[in-house]
Every structure is written in structure tokens, then in C-alpha cells.
Amino acid sequence: MTRPRVVITGVGTVSGLGLGADLLLRRWVAGEVGITDGEGAALDYVATDHLSKKEARRTDRFAQMAMTASDEALAQAGWSEELPYDPERISVIYATGIGGLESVEQQHDLLRDNGENAVSPLSVPLFMPNAAVAALSMRHNLRGQSYAVASACAAGSHSIGAATRAIQVGDADAVVAGGAEATLTWLARASFGKMGALSPTGISRPFDLRRDGFVMGEGAGVLILEERERAIARGATILGEIRGYASTSDAYHLTAPDPSGQTAADAIRLALKDAKLTAADVDYINAHGTSTGLNDASETAAIKLAFGDELAKQVPISSTKSTTGHTLGAAGAIEAIATVLAMNARIVPPTLGLDVPDPELDLDYVPNVPRPLQPRNGAPIALSNSFGFGGHNVVLALEGAA
Amino acid sequence: MATATPEAVEARVVEALASFGPDADQVTREATFEELDIDSLDLVELAQIVEDDYGVELKGDDMKSLKTVGDAIDLVVARAQ
Numbered sequence: 247m248t249r250p251r252v253v254i255t256g257v258g259t260v261s262g263l264g265l266g267a268d269l270l271l272r273r274w275v276a277g278e279v280g281i282t283d284g285e286g287a288a289l290d291y292v293a294t295d296h297l298s299k300k301e302a303r304r305t306d307r308f309a310q311m312a313m314t315a316s317d318e319a320l321a322q323a324g325w326s327e328e329l330p331y332d333p334e335r336i337s338v339i340y341a342t343g344i345g346g347l348e349s350v351e352q353q354h355d356l357l358r359d360n361g362e363n364a365v366s367p368l369s370v371p372l373f374m375p376n377a378a379v380a381a382l383s384m385r386h387n388l389r390g391q392s393y394a395v396a397s398a399c400a401a402g403s404h405s406i407g408a409a410t411r412a413i414q415v416g417d418a419d420a421v422v423a424g425g426a427e428a429t430l431t432w433l434a435r436a437s438f439g440k441m442g443a444l445s446p447t448g449i450s451r452p453f454d455l456r457r458d459g460f461v462m463g464e465g466a467g468v469l470i471l472e473e474r475e476r477a478i479a480r481g482a483t484i485l486g487e488i489r490g491y492a493s494t495s496d497a498y499h500l501t502a503p504d505p506s507g508q509t510a511a512d513a514i515r516l517a518l519k520d521a522k523l524t525a526a527d528v529d530y531i532n533a534h535g536t537s538t539g540l541n542d543a544s545e546t547a548a549i550k551l552a553f554g555d556e557l558a559k560q561v562p563i564s565s566t567k568s569t570t571g572h573t574l575g576a577a578g579a580i581e582a583i584a585t586v587l588a589m590n591a592r593i594v595p596p597t598l599g600l601d602v603p604d605p606e607l608d609l610d611y612v613p614n615v616p617r618p619l620q621p622r623n624g625a626p627i628a629l630s631n632s633f634g635f636g637g638h639n640v641v642l643a644l645e646g647a648a
Numbered sequence: 649m650a651t652a653t654p655e656a657v658e659a660r661v662v663e664a665l666a667s668f669g670p671d672a673d674q675v676t677r678e679a680t681f682e683e684l685d686i687d688s689l690d691l692v693e694l695a696q697i698v699e700d701d702y703g704v705e706l707k708g709d710d711m712k713s714l715k716t717v718g719d720a721i722d723l724v725v726a727r728a729q
Contacts, residue, residue: 299667300685303667363699364696366696367696368693
């Protein structure tokens with residue numbers, strides 16, 4: 247028996263580039279950077295413009311952005327008026343790196359300054375990492391299995407992988423997947439800063455010689471994933487397909503990637519195998535590309551190991567984080583969405599800010615200028631890489647519309 | 649601490665409940681919490697507010713018996729005596 251195929255029928259994003267997935271791609275391709283004063287804040291996003299008073303005051307910003315991105319995705323999928331499947335057959339598998347950190351900090355301030363009685367009874371539902379999952383389930387009456395995925399900066403991609411598997415084994419007909427993060431807080435800045443991960447110059451320039459750390463962003467991405475035959479039967483517009491998924495773990499260091507790229511390369515190989523593809527089929531790689539010294543070097547090594555030097559040098563590679571900054575647990579979702587939309591527009595989006603090549607990094611990172619994407623075989627194929635603190639490696643093999 | 653006159657308590661309770669979601673003009677003495685979509689978490693927040701403002705401590709059991717906005721106002725006024 248062939249395994250069910252999983253297609254994307256709706257996408258939505260909130261990011262430093264504004265509200266909307268098409269807008270994100272358009273601005274990225276135009277060379278615009280959604281980073282202000284060294285952070286990729288979603289400055290255009292005001293929760294009360296999109297949510298009821300009750301929803302807004304009962305959710306942290308990460309869950310608020312997830313709900314707004316989900317409205318866009320559901321509308322595109324044609325789900326807004328009526329769900330196309332039994333609510334019990336629709337799951338929510340949704341990621342965050344940290345959860346409601348801003349709420350944790352606010353409630354801790356109240357506790358310290360005013361005592362236990364001052365802590366809000368809404369504290370736990372505000373900051374629990376599954377808060378966005380609960381909000382999505384309640385907002386759209388989705389009653390299948392629902393749970394949060396946490397694997398730091400790989401979480402958004404893990405969510406898509408887990409959602410794909412849930413559909414493939416028949417646990418769900420459709421899944422609302424993706425990830426959200428809103429940790430532009432004092433504690434997060436200090437914590438990421440102290441470990442040396444944040445860019446002191448506040449510039450995201452992946453693969454550039456001068457790269458000095460990631461720029462923290464915030465945002466949410468939502469993908470509507472459906473079993474392909476059912477999606478076709480209901481007449482859905484299919485944006486793309488999750489062809490393959492794989493995940494490995496470095497077991498090397500708490501935060502640093504394995505510089506050899508071995509286990510990340512394994513994830514690339516396994517994702518291609520899962521998709522029944524080879525490296526020669528890949529038209530584009532959406533890199534994790536954080537703009538840290540370590541990631542961009544080890545990711546380059548991983549691509550070379552998995553593709554071989556010759557094919558690695560042929561495939562165009564770029565980083566969405568050059569325009570959004572690093573949205574942590576949302577990144578994998580936002581980047582998978584951007585990848586599919588770029589493929590469908592037949593564009594290879596650029597790595598912005600890459601002006602001084604690093605002689606140690608010798609692949610084609612598509613500096614600053616987008617290119618036309620020419621699929622090698624019919625429908626375009628791309629990989630989206632995500633790697634997280636803790637040594638989590640995820641690779642998605644994505645197919646765009648033919 | 650504010651004096652718990654019936655008028656003052658009513659104004660404060662209505663203001664608090666309206667901040668939780670319902671429109672202020674829906675929040676009448678006769679309105680039920682069910683109609684207003686005010687749940688147990690909201691009532692705990694309401695209890696925090698009246699404790700801060702009037703020194704009235706309301707426990708979970710006190711809140712369970714409340715059905716309408718008027719019930720809550722009357723309880724606070726009575727306890728504050």
C-alpha cells in the first residue's frame with residue numbers, strides 16, 4: 247500500500263515583514279529587511295485588531311500571532327466558513343521554542359513586587375508552551391489530537407514533520423501545523439546575549455565573513471496540511487506537498503552544532519530518501535542560515551557531505567533569516583511557507599546582507615539578488631533546513647506546484 | 649481602601665467584568681455570568697480586584713454560588729460591612 251501524500255492548502259504568517267505570507271515573500275525578494283534596531287519585531291501586529299477582547303487578554307503574544315496567522319491560512323484553504331472534515335479528524339500540532347516568556351516575566355514581577363495574591367489566575371494558560379495549540383483548537387473548533395512541539399529553533403519544522411506523519415498513519419485527515427515565538431524580552435535578550443548567540447551589531451547577514459550572531463525576531467507561521475486525495479476531492483487549491491521529512495540529533499554539545507555537519511547531513515540524506523528523491527533533484531535549499539559563525543559553517547559542511555562537492559556547488563542556497571531575523575520556534579514554519587511560495591513564484595530568493603563572502607564557505611548563497619528558479623524536473627523541489635539548540639536537526643523536502 | 653457603598657461596588661464590578669470581554673452595556677445587575685461568557689478564571693480575577701479595592705476576601709466556594717452580576721455586587725457589599 248502506498249503511503250498517503252500530504253499537501254499544503256493554506257499558509258499564513260506574521261513577522262517583522264508584516265502580516266501575510268505573500269507580503270513576506272514579496273518584501274524579501276525586493277531586498278527589504280524586517281529588522282529595526284537590531285530586532286525583527288512584528289511592529290505591524292496589534293492583537294486587538296484581530297482578536298476578541300477576551301481572546302487577546304487570555305493569550306500571550308506568541309499565541310495571538312499564531313491565531314492571526316491561522317486565520318489567513320484557513321481562509322486560503324477555504325476552511326473559514328465550514329471545516330471540510332469532521333472536527334475530530336483535524337489535529338493541531340504546533341511549535342514554540344520557549345512559550346509565553348513575556349507573560350512569565352510579567353507575572354514574576356507581580357509576584358516579587360506584590361506577593362502571591364497578585365499573580366493572575368490566567369498565568370499558566372498565558373505562558374504554557376501549548377497555549378497556542380489550545381488557542382488554535384478553540385478558535386477553530388478542531389477536536390483531533392493536539393499538542394505542542396518544542397525543539398528550540400527546529401520546532402517549527404518538527405511540527406510540520408509530526409503533522410505529516412500523523413496524516414500518513416491515518417491519525418488525522420488534516421493538521422494545522424506551524425510555530426510561533428514572541429520572546430523579544432529583557433530576559434531573552436540577556437540570555438541569548440550572554441551565551442554569545444546574538445549579533446552585537448544587530449545585523450543578520452548569513453554566510454557573510456562579518457557575521458557575528460543571530461538577530462532575534464518574532465512571528466508565527468501556520469500551514470494547513472491535508473491528505474492529498476481528500477484535498478483534491480473537495481476541490482482545494484494545492485500549494486505544495488511535504489514530500490519528505492527526517493530528523494536527527496547531534497548528541498554533541500548543548501548549544502553548538504557538530505562542526506563536521508555529519509548528523510545534519512544524515513538528516514538531509516534521510517529526508518531525500520523519505521521523499522524518494524536524490525540530491526540531483528533539488529532546485530533550491532532554504533538554509534537554517536542563522537548568521538552565527540558556527541551554524542553557517544557547519545550547515546555548509548552538512549550540505550557538502552549530503553550532496554557531494556559538485557552538486558553542493560550547483561544548488562542555490564539562501565536564508566530567510568537575512569530578512570526576518572531568527573524567529574526561533576516559528577522559523578521552521580515561516581521558512582517552509584516562504585520556500586513553497588518562492589517555488590510557486592519560480593523565484594530563488596536571496597540571502598540579504600551578504601556582501602563579503604567568507605572564503606571558508608564556498609557554496610552558492612545567492613547574495614542579495616533573487617534569480618529565476620528553473621525546476622529540473624517538472625514540479626520544483628526544495629529542502630528546508632532547521633537546526634536547534636540541543637542538537638536537533640530537521641530537514642523537510644518540499645515540492646511546489648507544477 | 650475604597651468604601652464599599654453599593655453604588656461604588658456596582659461601578660467597580662461592572663468595570664472589571666467589562667474589561668474581561670463583554671461590552672459594558674451588557675453588564676447589568678440581571679445579566680448572568682453564563683450570558684456574559686464570564687467563567688471561573690474571570691471570577692478569580694474579579695475576586696482579586698475586590699480584595700485589592702475593598703479588602704473583601706472571596707473564596708472559591710463563595711464564587712461558585714454566584715449566578716448574576718447582582719449576586720456578585722451584593723456579596724461584596726455584604727462582606728464589606
